[in-house]
Amino acid sequence: MTLTRRTALAAGVAMGLSTALAGAASAQEVIPMTAIDGYPERSMWVAEFSGFFIPRVDELLAESGNYEINWMEAYGGQIVKPRGVLEGIKLGLGDIGIVTTIFHSSALPSQGISAVTPFISADARVVAQAVDEIALEFPQMNAELAAENQVYLATGVVLDSYQMFSTQPINSLSDLEGLKVAGAGYNLRYLEGIPGAAGVRGGLPNFYNMLQTGVTEAAMLWPEAAVTFKIAEVAPYMLQADLGAVNSKTVTVNADYWASLPDEVKEVLSAVALEYRDHVAGIAMDRAAASLEAYVEGGGTVVEMSAEERQAWANSMPNIAAEWAANLDNAGAPGSEMLVAYMDKLAAAGFTPLRDWAAELE
8 A cells, every 4th residue: 555645736836827826836835744543544534534634624724825735644554553543643653643542541541531431422423522622621631642742633433332243142231241342442341240241452453353253252333333344244243232422533643743833724723623523423423324224234133222221231330430530530630520521511412321420429
């Protein structure tokens, strides 16, 4: 694979333009910018970064004509693997990228706020906005990324809700007992109250092989990703448990590179990051029903988990949200305040949790 390069100008200055126009074009400052992600471009959020974020930045910069960006795009392991984006941007291997935050619970603990509060909202748009509001109201998320030599632009929610996909039928909570389940990060802790269930850490591109080879019998992901990565071929059963939408992507910029950018470019990148956040979350929700249908058409079978079984699952879990908050509190960060504020935001948006994680704070 080769790196993809594009510029805000479709081509060089065409022959026949006036000297004045040619002079104006040459007065533009051309800024090189390398965008990275370890996931392949078929991943929805990568495709939309390339197809929405970049053209939108170019469009807004073209309004003043002061700057253009010479984009270099490197996805799917060309520069970094999925777990390597945080380190890659920190080291300047990429200037801007999409960090999969669920891989970095130690370095970016506050990013786990929606992952530690399952069974509340399956609306990606609401969760994305709530997390970004938390980032604005509390300095913790920005401080964690600053320690990684990065600037936080916006969070991203690319899934409508985690579901359980398996090689054999799962009809109830008891059917999960004893299973090895692939997941990525905090969602593996959802299994801790289920006897014999064991989480196996992996990345989305590896789930197909993990299921096919028997490394796991199930995996937690979402229908759009299941369709994109052809999971129905190896895991033709889905338990619709609606575990919840989770912020798992954050657009960041290398801090040294950010400091070198003109204010106008910074403003455009910041504004478009928020547009990208809402755009991707909207796509996640728009595709949810269609992806579920496509999964069934691809050979999958869906079983809806009953309200009683979902409640039992929520009650079986340790309160990972309270633990998360306490760990941040002990580190001098306002974990408990952040958790309460987040729960309040979801409640204000009309979502009632199966379990009030904040009510159990010490």
